[in-house]
Amino acid sequence: MTISPRRIAILAEGSFSLLDAKTASGVIRYSPHETVAVIDSTKAGRTVQDVLGFGGAIPVVSGIAEALERKPEVLLIGIAPMGGQFPSTWRKIITYALDSGLEIWNGLHAFMSDDEEFSRHAAAAGTRIWDVRKPPANLSCGEARALKARAFIVLAIGSDCNVGKMTTCLELQKCARERGYKAAFVATGQTGILIAGDGTPLDAIPGDFMSGEVERLVMQCDAEGADVIFVEGQGAVLHPGFGAVTLGLLLGAMPDSFVLVHQPTRTNHRPDCDVEIPPLSHVIDVYEHLMTWYKAPKVAAIALNTHDLSSNDSQRAVEDVKQSTGLPVTDPVRAGVEPIFAALEPLIKLKRGL
């Protein structure tokens, strides 16, 4: 899936930070679009670089009027309001943006295209509201079609949810492209979809159709001639809340290889779960054993999320996991994904006959 680059303003009022604005920071870092402004009156006057530590001179502005001076084509809503409802101040910003002809890209669970006021303004201005989490109309069941894909399929799996699977996939896609491979990314969460311009919001899809949705997207990338497809994982197979979604991904994607993403400092499943994360060896064993009936994918390498460790501790954690698993290990953000791609590359070449 390709999407033509657009000029984007991001609404992050009151919560523009690395911690609170995962979607905003993901889009700024990885999307093909140009972020021209971030709206957060509490941080106005600073740059994105000041706030996030990356992103350069993109200005943080006080409101929609100031953002419009930078000529955006899109207003992207990346943060969740408290309580799930749109506060009245947001209503003003969104209708103003629509009246100015901007598209609205909305990653929230609450659909803006269903809002009578918003849809009226969108129609009047001849623009559109894209609710990223709205499931497609025609869902179908999985049929293991991805077993027949000619592309090499890599699924990012995790020891827990919210651990860095999307980032790992996007870094791997970048790395593969730099090395001349036709590399696709299948987005399965709202941030990934906003970045890629396509995908499926798995957390909004009824269980019967999850693997079918993943299969559809994988086979679409395959038909477009991808050498390698990186599929964004969700949850963790033994997560008491989200394991089902993970298995939907396994059966839909039918991966050739896994990349396991893990945060060494985490002991319990998120959020606030009274359930321990199993040892890494057990996690690997469960994923690999589960899929032996199909392609019998192995964990090819491990992406370690060490953002909360010192540089020394991060390196020690990487060494420890290398030792205990015998697999290539790296922190994709701190040290790059090259060791992971190096483990995948011969397998990609083999399947593609390169």
Add this chain to the structure above:
Amino acid sequence: MTISPRRIAILAEGSFSLLDAKTASGVIRYSPHETVAVIDSTKAGRTVQDVLGFGGAIPVVSGIAEALERKPEVLLIGIAPMGGQFPSTWRKIITYALDSGLEIWNGLHAFMSDDEEFSRHAAAAGTRIWDVRKPPANLSCGEARALKARAFIVLAIGSDCNVGKMTTCLELQKCARERGYKAAFVATGQTGILIAGDGTPLDAIPGDFMSGEVERLVMQCDAEGADVIFVEGQGAVLHPGFGAVTLGLLLGAMPDSFVLVHQPTRTNHRPDCDVEIPPLSHVIDVYEHLMTWYKAPKVAAIALNTHDLSSNDSQRAVEDVKQSTGLPVTDPVRAGVEPIFAALEPLIKLKRGL
């Protein structure tokens, strides 16, 4: 969950048979309600016994007017119309039933309470429409709470979908009750919900909430003091379309034991799937291995669905599977579930301190 018995008329126009009317036959066989008439003009004048081979003298009648002579309180819609829409003849039957004060119980994907005409008639008559497949409003995520249940939890799992898990559970519940145990049944599909009067329509629940729904129902039965809870399984863990739903059940129910349901004549996953069902030994291994991090449930016994075999072949199949697995095996419908319950009973007693 208990529900007071009601007098039910079943709408099965044009399709009342064991093959086409799974819901109708399930309700007639297992629900605490009294079926007073089945509407199917193509079979009017016969009895349910004539058509299904069980059900006694319940008349099959030509239309709603004739059904009303039998004083039903409920009209149950158990069959799917072609194309998913309600044909106009059905509209007449349903509005007539509503006008006569009957409740409508609807197991279809299409919600009747959302239909303007139906809801108007229901309101005017002071009755209600129960859309069994409508998800509850407040869904929550699974948190492995069922690990703390005091009841013994049995999950019916399958080598494929649509193989007899509900029937096995209902027969086991009956058997346990006859032996003096407080036995609950957690329904997870529309027929089971119509029979039990409660449950969760798992195929309509977004993936993130499936295990949470199962957990909620299991803990409700546990709080009501059940000795043993039989949880209706769905799909099969390696089914390319429905495996995710199955894992949602595993993680939500946190079973103490599995009962595996299998149809020996089936080679490929249903419906029309180009994927072979793994050998039984592999199926057992995958289910047991997957859950070792939690309670490490084992397959205690096997329910064999041999409805499409001769009596001799059925007995041979039972013997074969006994030999190859070393487990108790029976066809619950042809030979009863006693061998399965005998395998579970000591485990139930142990957990309950009986």
